[in-house]
Amino acid sequence: MSDRFLVVGGDAAGMSAAGKAKRDDPDREVVVFERGDWVSYGACGIPYYVKGEIADIEELQVVEPRKLVEERGIDLRRRHEVVAVDPDARTVTVEADGERYEEPYDDLLLATGGRAALPDAPGTDLEGVFAVRNLEAGRALRSYVVREDDAEVPAHPDAGSGDGERLRSHLRETDVERVVVIGANKIGVEMAEAFVARGFDVHVVEAGPHVLPVFGPDVADVVADHLRDSGVRLHLGTSVERLVGEAEAEEGTGRATEEGTGRATEEGARPAEGTDRVRAIETDAGRIEAEAVLCDVGVEPETDLAESAGIDLGETGAIRTDEFGRTGDDRVYAAGDCAEKRHLLTGEAVRWPYALAANRAGRAVGRTVAGRPTPVGGIVGTGVMKAFDREVARTGLDDEQARAAGFDPVSTTVTTITRAHYYPGWSRIVVHATADADSGRLLGTSMVGAEGAAHRINAVATALHAGLTVEEVGRLDFGYAPPFGPVWDPVLLAAKALGDELE
Template identity: 60%
Template sequence: MSERFVVVGGDAAGLSAAAKARRADPDREVVVLERGAWVSFGACGIPYYVKGEIPELEDLLVTSPEKLVGKYGIDLRRHHEVTAVDPEAGRVTVDGGGERYELAYDDLLLATGGHGATPDAPGGDLDGVFTVRSLDEGRALREYLTPGAGTRPGVPTPPTDRFHEHLGEVEAVAVVGANKIGLELVEAFDARGLAVHVVDDGAHVFERGPLTLPPFGPAAAGIVEERLRERGVELHLDSRVERFVGADGAVTAVETGDERIPVDAVLVDEGVEPNAELAAGAGIELGATGAIATDAYGRTSAPDVYAAGDCAEKHHHLLDEPVHLPLGLAANRGGRAVGATVAGTPTRVGPVVGTVVMKVFDLEVACSGVLDAETAREAGFDPVTETVTTISRAHYYPGGSRIVVEMAAGADDGRLLGAGLVGEEGCAHRVNAVATALHTDLTVGELADLDFGYSPPFGPVWDPVLTAAKAVDGDLG
């Protein structure tokens, strides 16, 4: 009998692991247990589905269940929820198919993901208060804004406590948390003709980061705030939500310490919390972040049990400590590594440096590494920071626009610590050069000497990243 690899969770990390294990060891039995209906989907596309740019929710599926079963030979069991893990016995308890059963494993991967955090404020359970981390939540939000937009004839309504009959016309919406998903959904709400309020307890957007993601830097924050106001978005900064006010079970206002903001719907983006309860109940060690602690290969404190994706910690290359970064690439990469390891080829999950890219209306906003001075000092660095304003194309080539780059380096050795970029074009992919430099421990002087490509339609002869590196290197003397 072949060894059995059981995967709990059917999205990025879980299915990457399952597919890799089957490819590397075709004789291995691979069972994926997913408590919901959806598997293998692109959650990062939900804001564009809510906006209407992505017509159908099914368009966000990466791989169909039929392909997972037919091509890869995975035993995929949807609507099967793992309720307990027994590492000593090497088995899990499952509720599914109308029964409860136990399933033995030789190797187990916990890829249970994360959920949207909510403020510790009364009224969070009112109708019209949403977090968006799953396809069901995205469909429920779209349906709430425009009845009928989230459903199609012949397609069953997915089971979710946030999918309900519309309670009134939505004209104003509040985004609580000026973070990545929240600000991407601002554009979606604006496109639907809604009045949009952004409520955040920081003095600026991105100031704290949403529990887990690094701040983009003050330069980016200022430009994003200016663009939001230009588009008519009302910013309520330095404002902590005290409670959500409701009538007849539906939200009608957001109340802060200073004001009462009438709204018809609320989107909360206070960050992502790991779904680590299953691991904790099995006595598996959690890290300081609250996510599941793992080693370089994704192994947990329990024998033959791995964790990957948004439920697990990652190792930050620059900070040299565990962090909780719920990002898509890290989840896919971590799952793939675990799949290779259980199939017989030990593979490191790999470190992260916190590379994040987002879109706010027509702005590209990107960062990698550490820009926050306090965080850098806590990690033992003495940061030196420069902000440069340059152009996205050669000055004589039409269509160019401004790019602002904020970059930090260590004062003692010049090691690159991080950079943030914001502009209307040319930021989203340039940040990958910064990530590469961080992973390879380059100094800003070494970064400034790299041989980047040049062509007038795509950038000036001195690329914005090189220009910023030169500026910081000059400050270091």
């Protein structure tokens, strides 16, 4: 059994592993290196902080650093960046305060997470173009949309570095009226809601034909209509060609056309001179002026450290691991957004940058390192989100994914109600379900409604884990009461309709 466990990365997977290893083996030395200042936080809460539903960004921190050190006995080293790993010598090289030093390990976890991808277009380095993946950038963004002075939003100790400072500098000097969100994925849609709530003119540009592509077209179309009704201007099937800076914009190269109106936008306020800031984006459908751009085109695994150490990556581009989170080196583990997951329906390795999978894998690695080998577990792709006052949920495979995986998909879409028809407050919910024609096995479901979608999807996820057929799902003994659902719950009704399609 090893006695020194080093963890690179202090968020979901890293802190879960460190905490579990220390609890299971209190005598073990556990050291966590985090290059920033924030550890153990919920980045998924940033859109709600920006919107104003969460008052203080510190509320997004799950465990205070002091407690991790004083109560849990973890050697937490913030503002310490691991810049190299030597698997042969079993050491890591660390940079801190301008100096380098080496630390030995017996077991090592790479929990380096993921970084926000940027559009493949010139101009993403302009001032005012951002992707929010950490709390400092979220704090600066909140300062912007609320029009708060810097004195009212004190900087975090690491505020002078990275996107946070770039964004803060831009916002101090720029009067922003229009925000363009590039990418209609989960964070992009949630941030669009936050911007609308703050009174901005919000445009969302998505290269694909639908918003929220992982939720499937039937659900996505319902969400798109709701976004438009809520004041978001959608530009679907539209590719970003480049982002235009202030210097070029002042040369009068044209103006944007707003969706559905055909009229030109008004020129925005000029930012301070001295740096080139974003003023518009050029798309294959025209130009959209903007004083700020938020990108949500995906998440890329942070694998540079692993690659430089000769640790194998999988076909997905994330770090390849076995069922216990071990890499090709049995003393080096990987967990979280930087590591591959196994999809339980297809058996294939996938990238799935969601919090539960990261926390669960980290905890499993911590137990394994402490002497109780524990599988990190697979995923079925369950995700939920809020789009204004709609709940959106999905799990499993959609029709296209099922076909690509070798299944013969059969699907149906039902629209039903969330409570008994005679009970006040009921609303519509749309459920799309997919099954395999050969085996009758349920493969996936997505749904959207004003209530009930976010928690109903968990029942479907459980059915997918158990490998239930559509007929078996239709026989599940769900609870019923008029305030919570109709006699035929929407999940059961979708299973019944899908069963008819399979006959």
